Amino acid sequence: MGIIAWILIGLIAGAIAKALTPGKDPGGCLVTMVIGIVGGLLGGWLGKVIFGVHSINGFFSLSTWIAAIVGSVIVLLLYRAVTGRSR
Secondary structure, eight states: OOHHHHHHHHHHHHHHHHHHSOSOOSSOHHHHHHHHHHHHHHHHHHHHHHHOOOOOOOTTOHHHHHHHHHHHHHHHHHHHHHHTOOO
């Protein structure tokens, strides 16, 4: 997949991660985009390392989206912990 596809998946995955995690979120739209992109990359890497699967099969693959969303939720929770705001 190209970098444009990663950015698009990251944007959507970051928004979904914010919707899935309860509480007030620190940051605005830009933070959501960065969290989504980093989370998508983290999710793909974790899927490959932990489960030994190639989770990035294509833009419309379910495993790609699940990996990106799970990674985005992890990054969002880490970001909340670092910024010190409550959930």
